[in-house]
Structures are given as structure tokens and as C-alpha cells.
Amino acid sequence: MQEELNLVQRARQGDHEAFAQLYETHFDKIFRYLVLKIRNQAEAEDLTQQVFVKAYESIGSFQMQGVPFTAWLYRIAHNQMVDYIRKESKKPTVPLDESLPIRDDSDLEGEIETKIEMEKVVLATKQLTKAQREVISLRFAGGLTITEAAKTMRKSEGAIKALQHSAILALRKTLLAGEQGGK
Amino acid sequence: MGNNKQFDNILDECLERLITGQETVEQCLQRYPEYANELEPLLRTAVLMNKAVDVKPSADFRARARYQMQLKMAESKAPQRVTRVVPRWAIAACTAMFVFVLGGSTVFASAGVMPGNPLYAVKLAAENVQVKFAGSDQTRVELYVAMADQRVNEMVWMASNNKTQNIEAAAQRLDSYYNTIGTLPLPKDTELSWSLADNANQSNSAPAFTSAAPTTTKPMVITPDTTKLASGATDKNAVTTTAATTTNAVIAPVPTIALPPDTNNVITTTVVTAKQTANSLQRGDIFHGTGNQSNTGNPASANGGSNSNASNSSQLLNTLLYNSISQTDKIQQLLDSNNVPESVKPALRRALAASKIGFSNAISNFVSP
Numbered sequence: 001m002q003e004e005l006n007l008v009q010r011a012r013q014g015d016h017e018a019f020a021q022l023y024e025t026h027f028d029k030i031f032r033y034l035v036l037k038i039r040n041q042a043e044a045e046d047l048t049q050q051v052f053v054k055a056y057e058s059i060g061s062f063q064m065q066g067v068p069f070t071a072w073l074y075r076i077a078h079n080q081m082v083d084y085i086r087k088e089s090k091k092p093t094v095p096l097d098e099s100l101p102i103r104d105d106s107d108l109e110g111e112i113e114t115k116i117e118m119e120k121v122v123l124a125t126k127q128l129t130k131a132q133r134e135v136i137s138l139r140f141a142g143g144l145t146i147t148e149a150a151k152t153m154r155k156s157e158g159a160i161k162a163l164q165h166s167a168i169l170a171l172r173k174t175l176l177a178g179e180q181g182g183k
Numbered sequence: 184m185g186n187n188k189q190f191d192n193i194l195d196e197c198l199e200r201l202i203t204g205q206e207t208v209e210q211c212l213q214r215y216p217e218y219a220n221e222l223e224p225l226l227r228t229a230v231l232m233n234k235a236v237d238v239k240p241s242a243d244f245r246a247r248a249r250y251q252m253q254l255k256m257a258e259s260k261a262p263q264r265v266t267r268v269v270p271r272w273a274i275a276a277c278t279a280m281f282v283f284v285l286g287g288s289t290v291f292a293s294a295g296v297m298p299g300n301p302l303y304a305v306k307l308a309a310e311n312v313q314v315k316f317a318g319s320d321q322t323r324v325e326l327y328v329a330m331a332d333q334r335v336n337e338m339v340w341m342a343s344n345n346k347t348q349n350i351e352a353a354a355q356r357l358d359s360y361y362n363t364i365g366t367l368p369l370p371k372d373t374e375l376s377w378s379l380a381d382n383a384n385q386s387n388s389a390p391a392f393t394s395a396a397p398t399t400t401k402p403m404v405i406t407p408d409t410t411k412l413a414s415g416a417t418d419k420n421a422v423t424t425t426a427a428t429t430t431n432a433v434i435a436p437v438p439t440i441a442l443p444p445d446t447n448n449v450i451t452t453t454v455v456t457a458k459q460t461a462n463s464l465q466r467g468d469i470f471h472g473t474g475n476q477s478n479t480g481n482p483a484s485a486n487g488g489s490n491s492n493a494s495n496s497s498q499l500l501n502t503l504l505y506n507s508i509s510q511t512d513k514i515q516q517l518l519d520s521n522n523v524p525e526s527v528k529p530a531l532r533r534a535l536a537a538s539k540i541g542f543s544n545a546i547s548n549f550v551s552p
Contacts, residue, residue: 013348014355016256017529023252031240045244052248053255118235140229141236143202146195161191164198165225172228 008069011059019059022069023052030077032141037081037133039122047084051077071151074142078134078152124174132167135160193218198229297340298349307356320367324499327360328506331538334360335510338534342517347527354534357510361541364503507542511535 004025010018030051034044054076062072125133131153138149146164150157193215200206208226212219240248296306310330317323334353341350514535517523523531 010348014352015348016351019256020252023249027245027248028239032236032238035238036236041238045240045248048240049248049251052252056252056255118238121232121235136232139198140202140232145199158188158191161195162187165187165191165194168194168225168228168232171232172224175228175231 004069005064008059008062009064012062012064014060019056022055026070026073027052029142030073032143033074033077033137034081036122036125036137036141038084043084043088047077047080051080054080067151068148070144070148074138074144074148074152120175120178121171124171124178127174128167128170132163132170135163136167136171139164190218190221194222194225197222197226201226201229202233297346298337298353299346321499323367324364325502327364328502331357331360331510332506335513335534335538338531339513339517342520342523342527342531345524347524347530350527350530350534354530354537357534358537358541361538361545365541365544503542503545507538507545511538511542514538 004022007018007022011022027048031044031048034047034051035041038044038047051073055073058076062069066072067075125136128136134153135149138144138152139146142149144152146157146160150160153160155163197206197208197211197215200211201208208223208230211226212223215222296302310326310333314323314326314330317326334357338350338353341347341353514531518528518531518535
């Protein structure tokens, strides 16, 4: 944590190496967060790049005493995603099975299985409230702690835990209903 | 409510351990047997969720994104830092006061203001104003050279005072000054015929430039007895013009420069060390002018400073040569010093490279193609 603070401090002063380290630390997680949110790998890639460009351009104004860097970064990601959805809302939607990414390994059978699992889970997340979906994205895709998720969403840790609980419960019910419906 | 809160905490604790791979579902259930029935379906769902989101960006995208980020960083050089201590209007006001009320010379007199000081932005702004209002491009060159000197002195100060966070920014400014000099429409000195050889692949050496054979005028005269090395200097790369001994000095390979026919200068001060000679650095550690200025420092200032003979491109060239050597030596000495933290040295190496390459670009602007 202290190491990240030092990196952020150095990045604010224009240290490119420090920013590069922050980039490497958070790149995959931001990508996962955006994939889960928008369910389109190509668009998630573009948005991930935009998030880091935005972060780079704005890091000079980042307040060390304000929200944690992680929370700040995910707010940028969230805002980029909201802008994207706003722009894309009038365009035809991409079918889910063509939009989800395939894991980066060579096991085709495993890939398909994973893809199906992911489709089910992602479909299930559509049944969640916005706040529940955000908590799930931050916690599972972004790997944020409860504290970081709370700072990102400007809610108390207790509220995030409650949302997390209700979200997983709702997911479970939706997935069960899907299984029973499929039989 | 209390029970819900307690269960939320237990669920979160188990999730944290699951997500981070510290614990399996079974292990968590064993720790909380009283909640096992309620926990298990939730944890199984969480595992499924965790697996579903375990996607990684492709190697191709990752490489492409990293490259584009590097490009972005290179383009913008440094993130714009928002100065909250001194608002922009205050900087503008102070700058105006410095430049127009106290006079331009006062601005450079504020050299004591160092990076990190709230007034530093004023200092930079004032320098930029001076450049903007310079009467000629040749004066601009002199100002840029002086500003480069300031940045190097600041680097020395920052390294000595362990306030190293702004060294990179100073290095970038240094680079930009020389690059700008390289683009100014200066009158070419057709009598000076330099062939520049980029020594960039020798990372620890200056860009080498060699001179062409003499043509119509007198060759340069090397006067080793007037040259001096820094006192106590142990650095074989050090080239300075301040006090001490000449015992280790080796005269550089004599660059033969055709001087303008009307030049009656006494050429002085060409010193390099053995190591530099061994590296075949044909660096023209030269300035020519009157004998009085030979060992006293900057040839321009020795001759009355930036206002003297600014129209003479040879004089400008001398100023540039002298300052570049002085600057690279200062940075090199920092690099060689045991007192400078290792963490700062990458930035210093970049500063050194920027100074050398920038100088090479700038010097080429004086030379006829």
C-alpha cells in the first residue's frame, strides 16, 4: 500500500517509470472490470486504453489526501464506461455469444466451457441492481477490497458488504432458475 | 439486523480469502460450521463468478496498449501538475512584475529559487517571458543556454539535497531548450565546416563531432599550458576549467577548424582526459576569443555577457560549446558521485543523454549543410 502511495506520488511529479508500474499493476484488472460491464472484448480493450490515458493526463491533479488511487482509477473506468454506453445506446447490440472474450489459453474445450459459464453468470448479473452489479464488478473483476470498493462507490463498507451478499444471493437464484428452466 | 451484519462480515472474509486464493470453500466452511449451510451456496456461486471473470487481455492487445501508452508519455513528456499553492494569476502577476518592473536581468538573478519552491513556477514563467521578448533568435539562443545552465545547477542542488523528484522534469526542460535551439533560424557560419558524427550508440560518451580539414585560414592553436583540471578531480571523464593541475591532462586530437578569415582569436583551452582520448572522442572542447577569457569560464559572459557580439555566430557557437561541456561534466560528476542515491541516477543518465544529443542537434544548426 505504502509502495503504491510512493508510486502515485512520483507519478504525480512526472515520473514515467512510476506511472508505468501503476499501469502494469492495474491494467488487467481494469480490463476485466470493463469486459464484465460491457461484455465486448474489443470495446473493453479500447476503453482500457482510454482509462489509462485519462489517468495519465489527470494524475497531476490527483489528491493524495482524497480517495485512494485505486478508487480514483475505477471511477475513471466507470465514467468511461458510462460515456461509452451512452454513446452506444442507440446502436444495435452485439449478440452476447460473439462479444464475450475467450480465455487466453489453448484448451478449446475448456475455453468453450468457460465461455458458457461466463455467459450464464454475466446473464445473471443483468438481473442485479446497478449497485449490486457494480459491487460484483469491482470485487470480482477488479479485485478491489471492500474498503476500496466502498471508496469507489462512495458508500460505507457495511453497505458494500450488504450489497455483495444480496448480489451473490440474487445471482445464485438466477443461476438456479436458469438450470431448472433448462431441464 | 445484527445477525445479518455478522453474516455479511463472515461472507466477506471468506470471499476475500477465496478471491485471493488463500482458502478453498471447504476450508472456509470448516472455520464457520455454524454458518456452513447458508455460506456454501453463496461461496460456490462466488467461485463460479470468480472463474467467469478470469479473463486476461490478449498478448497482442497488451503489447499494443503498452506501446501506445509509451507513445502518449513521450508526446506529453510529463503530466501537468496542478500547482495549488500558487494560482496561475499569481504566477502571471509575479512574472509581469519581475520582467517589466524590476527588469529582465532580475529574473535570472532569482536563480536561488529551486524546484519545490512555490516561486519556482514564477521563475520558469519569467524565463519563458524573457525568451518570448528576446530581440533576436541569437539572443534567444543565449537565453536558452543560460536556462539550460540553470536546470543543470538545479539538478546538482536537488541531487545534493536529496530532493530528487523533479530531476526528470529538469532533464526534460534541458532537452527541450537544446531542441529549440536546433530549430531557430540562425545565420549559418559558412566558414565553419563541421561533420557531425552521432555517437549515440556509445551511451556514456558525448556525441562526437569532428572537424573538416583547414581550408584557407589558420589552424587552431592549442595551448595546453593554460588548461586546468578541477582540483582533486578523480573522475577521468571530468573536464572543467576551474583550478588545479594539468598533470593528467591529455591534449585532445586536434580538431582542425577553418576559422573566419577576419578572426584574430587566440585559441585556448582544449583539455580532455586520457579516457576520453582513448574513446576517440574528438570533442571540440574549444572556445575561441580573446586570451583574457581563456580560463575564466563562459566566453560570452567573460566578454560582457549575453549582450556582447550576439550577432556573431562563432561567438554563439563558443558559448554553446562551453556551456554544453560544463553541463555534461556537472551531470557526469553527479553520476560518479557516491553521495547521489542510485534511484536518481537513471534520471541523471537521461539528462546526460538529453544534453549530449540536444547539444548535437543544436550545434548542427550553426553549420552549413
